[in-house]
Amino acid sequence: MLAPPLELHDEAPERADLARRGETKFLFPRHDVATVRALLRRAATPISYAGPSSTVRSVYFDDHALGCCRANLDGLGLRRKFRVRWYDAERPAAEAWFEVKWRRNLATGKQRFRIADASELFRRPLSAWPGLLRRAVPARVAPALEGMQQAVNVVEYRREHFLLGDARLTLDYDLCFFPLMGRRSFALRFPQRSPSTVLVECKAPLDGPARAPRVLRPLGARATRFSKYVTACQRLGYVAEL
Secondary structure (H helix, E strand, C coil): CCCCCCCEEECCCCCHHHCCEEEEEEECCCCCHHHHHHHHHHHCEEECCCCCCEEEEEEEEECCCCHHHHHHHCCCCEEEEEEEEEECCCCCCCCEEEEEEEEECCEEEEEEEEECCHHHHHCCCHHHHHHHHHHHCCCCCHHHHCCCCEEEEEEEEEEEEEEECCEEEEEEEEEEEEECCCCCCCCCCCCEEECCCCEEEEEECCCCCCCHHHHHHHHCCCEECCCHHHHHHHHCCCCCCC
16 A cells, blocks of 8 residues: 655745756865864855754665765766755654755756655655655656665764855764665664764855855865765765775
């Protein structure tokens, strides 16, 4: 017997900024959070949502061969990621978001759907999640989800937001990864922590000025292909670390 369908709300009309943009990441393995935060606050405007920082948790999905992960490791210009994301709770009591994130060389974007009652999803076995989400998205999106076959891991971190002109900057730290492959139900168990990882992401229009490198130059910022999902797969032993 099929589970009741999830109710998803397509956020494309109100979040046109997500449709297509540039995204650059800067990794700071030798600097503490306070140093990077102070530099950002001197140049950019902090944005507060529920508080000065958010705890972000995402369940990532992949096929049985971890094709999305391996596409990133191979540096393919065309690739996708699938995740359910929520904020500031171990599991969502109400809202969460299903996101299909894509990259086409320098351009990135995502289709974002608000799950009205995510608690319904979390009551189901993990093996049912891909099917439930596939049946809930609009028909135009469903073909893109063929590679979403299993829940792989949970990525958790703290995030702070900043605004610099037309660019949005995020400061991520306290990364922690939890395994889901082979589990029947969602649970945050057996964490693998990455306390020294400090990451700044810059999201801006593709034709906008590249301000983030100038802001972060005092710390020797260099762009990186760092992926939280791929790093989680490596730390949890699903793929070999390079």
